[in-house]
Amino acid sequence: MTTTNATALAVETTNLVKHYGDQVALDSVSFNVPEGSVYVLVGANGAGKSTTFKILLNLERPTSGDAKVFGLRTDANGPQARVQIGYVPEQQESPYPWMTSGRLLEYVAAYYPSWDAAYAAHLVKSLNIRTGKKSGTLSKGELRRLQLAMAMAHRPPLLLLDEPTEGLDIIARKQALSLLAEHLADSPTTVIIATHHVHEVDSLTDYVGVLKEGKLQAQMQRDELRKFVATQRPNDTRPLSLEDAIATLLSEETSR
Amino acid sequence: MSDRRPPTIAQVIREQFKATGLSLRIYLMIAAGLLLVATFLAITDFINGRGGVEFAPELSMIPAFAGALLPIAVWHRDRPFGSRFLWTLPFDRTRHTLAKMLAGWMWLMIAGATFLVWLLILALITKGNIAGDEVVKLLPSTVIPDPVTLDPSLVRTMTWIPPKALWLVPFTSATATYLLVTAITLGFKHPFRWILGTVALVYLMAAIGHGLAADAFWPRLGRITNTLMEGRYGVDAVLSARTESLHTQVVLSNAERIGVWRALPKISDWLIATLLWTSIGITGLIAALYRNREQR
Numbered sequence: 001m002t003t004t005n006a007t008a009l010a011v012e013t014t015n016l017v018k019h020y021g022d023q024v025a026l027d028s029v030s031f032n033v034p035e036g037s038v039y040v041l042v043g044a045n046g047a048g049k050s051t052t053f054k055i056l057l058n059l060e061r062p063t064s065g066d067a068k069v070f071g072l073r074t075d076a077n078g079p080q081a082r083v084q085i086g087y088v089p090e091q092q093e094s095p096y097p098w099m100t101s102g103r104l105l106e107y108v109a110a111y112y113p114s115w116d117a118a119y120a121a122h123l124v125k126s127l128n129i130r131t132g133k134k135s136g137t138l139s140k141g142e143l144r145r146l147q148l149a150m151a152m153a154h155r156p157p158l159l160l161l162d163e164p165t166e167g168l169d170i171i172a173r174k175q176a177l178s179l180l181a182e183h184l185a186d187s188p189t190t191v192i193i194a195t196h197h198v199h200e201v202d203s204l205t206d207y208v209g210v211l212k213e214g215k216l217q218a219q220m221q222r223d224e225l226r227k228f229v230a231t232q233r234p235n236d237t238r239p240l241s242l243e244d245a246i247a248t249l250l251s252e253e254t255s256r
Numbered sequence: 257m258s259d260r261r262p263p264t265i266a267q268v269i270r271e272q273f274k275a276t277g278l279s280l281r282i283y284l285m286i287a288a289g290l291l292l293v294a295t296f297l298a299i300t301d302f303i304n305g306r307g308g309v310e311f312a313p314e315l316s317m318i319p320a321f322a323g324a325l326l327p328i329a330v331w332h333r334d335r336p337f338g339s340r341f342l343w344t345l346p347f348d349r350t351r352h353t354l355a356k357m358l359a360g361w362m363w364l365m366i367a368g369a370t371f372l373v374w375l376l377i378l379a380l381i382t383k384g385n386i387a388g389d390e391v392v393k394l395l396p397s398t399v400i401p402d403p404v405t406l407d408p409s410l411v412r413t414m415t416w417i418p419p420k421a422l423w424l425v426p427f428t429s430a431t432a433t434y435l436l437v438t439a440i441t442l443g444f445k446h447p448f449r450w451i452l453g454t455v456a457l458v459y460l461m462a463a464i465g466h467g468l469a470a471d472a473f474w475p476r477l478g479r480i481t482n483t484l485m486e487g488r489y490g491v492d493a494v495l496s497a498r499t500e501s502l503h504t505q506v507v508l509s510n511a512e513r514i515g516v517w518r519a520l521p522k523i524s525d526w527l528i529a530t531l532l533w534t535s536i537g538i539t540g541l542i543a544a545l546y547r548n549r550e551q552r
Contacts, residue, residue: 054339057339057344058550058551059339059343059344059551060339060551061551075551078348078349078550078551079262079346079347079348079550080260080261080262080346082262082344082345082346083260083261083262083346084260085346087344089339089341089344095333095334095340095341095342096275096278096279096333096341098278098279098281098282099275099278103278107271107275108345110263110267110268110270110271111262111263111267111268111271111345111346111347112263112346113260113261113263114260157260
C-alpha cells in the first residue's frame with residue numbers, strides 16, 4: 001500500500017533504516033511526498049515519526065537507506081537541505097530561555113537569508129506572540145506559537161511539523177491551523193505533519209503515511225485511504241472520517 | 257527547488273557573537289560587581305596607607321580561570337550530542353561549532369582586556385607599580401636547598417623588570433585553557449564524568465600502588481605531577497610564565513625565612529609551553545570537531 005502520484009518530489013526516502021543499539025526506530029521506510037502537498041505522518045509514540053524528521057534534517061544518520069529533500073541527499077547536503085526546511089520540533093522548550101521571543105526571532109532570521117520580516121511581523125501579530133517576554137517564561141502554548149512563527153517566517157518550501165498543535169488550547173489550535181492554511185495558500189509549501197490529532201488537519205491533508213513500530217504500513221491519498229478502508233468493511237455504511245480510517249487500518253494491521 | 261543558500265560564515269559569527277554575549281550577560285554582570293568591590297577595597301587600602309595596586313598581568317590567573325569556565329557557559333544549551341536547536345539551523349556543523357567557539361573566545365579576550373585596563377587604572381589611581389619591577393632574591397641554583405643549609409651570602413639580590421611581552425600572558429593562558437576545556441566539553445558526551453573519572457582513577461591507582469607498598473610510587477607520581485604542573489613547560493609556565501612556581505620560601509642557615517626565586521622566568525619557556533598546551537587544545541578540538549561533524 002504505497003502509492004503517490006508521480007510528480008516532482010519534495011521528500012523521498014528509500015529503504016530508510018535506523019537502529020539505536022538493538023532498538024529498530026525505522027525499518028525500511030520508503031515514502032514520497034509530492035511538492036506542494038500536505039502529508040500527514042501518523043503513528044503511535046515511538047513509531048518513528050520524529051526519527052524520520054531528524055534524518056531529513058541530517059541530525060541523525062540513517063543506519064542504511066537514504067533520504068532526499070528536493071533531490072538533495074540529506075546526508076551529503078545537510079545545510080542545503082535544512083535551509084529549505086521550517087521545523088517545529090516535538091519538544092516544547094525554549095532553546096535559549098534568556099532570549100526574549102523577539103530576540104529569538106531575530107536570531108533565527110540571521111540564519112535564513114529568505115527571512116520575510118513583514119511576514120514575521122504578521123505571524124507575531126496573528127499568533128499573539130509577546131516579543132518582549134523572555135522565551136524561558138513562556139507557556140507551552142505560547143512557545144508552540146513562537147516555534148511556528150520561527151518555522152514559517154522564512155517561507156520555507158518544506159515545513160516539518162512534529163505535533164504542531166500539542167500544548168495549544170482550542171482557540172490557539174484553530175488560530176494556528178487557519179494560519180497554516182493561509183500560509184499554504186500564500187506560499188508554495190510542502191508540509192509533513194506528524195500528529196496524533198488527525199482530525200485537526202483532515203481538511204488540509206493530501207496524503208497519509210501510517211507508521212507503526214518503525215514500518216510504513218500504508219501510504220496513499222487521503223480519499224484513497226478512506227475508500228480503501230470502506231471497501232474493507234462493506235457492511236458498515238457510517239461516514240468514515242480520516243481518523244476512523246487510520247484507526248481501522250492500524251487495528252486491522254494489528255489483528256493480522 | 258528554490259535557490260536558497262545557507263548564511264555566510266560572517267553572518268553566523270556576527271549572530272553568534274551577539275547571542276553568546278547575551279547568554280553571558282549575567283556572568284559579566286557578576287564579574288563587574290566583583291571588580292567594583294575589589295576597586296572599593298583597593299582604594300580603601302590606598303587611602304589607609306597600605307600601598308597601591310601593582311600592575312603585574314602575568315601574575316593574574318583570573319583570565320585563565322575564566323577561559324576554563326567559559327566553554328561550559330557557552331555550550332550549556334547547545335551540546336553537540338542530540339538534536340539541540342543550534343544544529344537544526346542551516347549551517348555546516350563543523351563551521352558552526354568553530355563560529356560559536358570563536359564568538360566565545362572574542363568575549364573572553366574583551367573581558368581579559370577590560371580586566372587588564374581596570375588593573376592598570378587601579379594601579380595608576382593608587383600610585384602602584386606599573387612597570388612591575390621588583391627587587392628579587394635569587395637562589396644559586398634551581399634546586400631548593402634543605403632547610404637551614406643555605407649560606408645567606410649565596411643568595412643574589414637583583415632588580416627584575418618583567419618583559420613587556422609577559423603582558424600577553426593573561427590572553428595566551430586564557431586562550432589555552434579555553435581551547436582545552438572546549439575540546440573536552442565538545443568531545444565527550446559526559447565531560448564532567450570524564451574529568452572526575454580521570455581524577456578518581458589517578459587516585460585509585462595511587463592508592464593501589466601505595467597499598468602494594470611500592471615505596472617508589474608516591475615520589476614518582478609526585479615527580480610526574482610536579483613536572484606537569486610546575487615543570488619548564490608545565491601548566492604554570494602557561495598560566496603565569498612560571499612567576500608562581502619559580503617563587504618559593506627557604507630557611508637560610510641563619511634560620512631566617514625568606515622569599516626567593518629559583519630562577520627568573522624565561523620568555524622562551526613561556527612561549528614553548530604556550531605553543532605546546534595550545535597545540536594540545538587544538539588537537540583535542542580537531543578530534544571533537546571530527547566527532548561532531550555533519551552526518552555523512
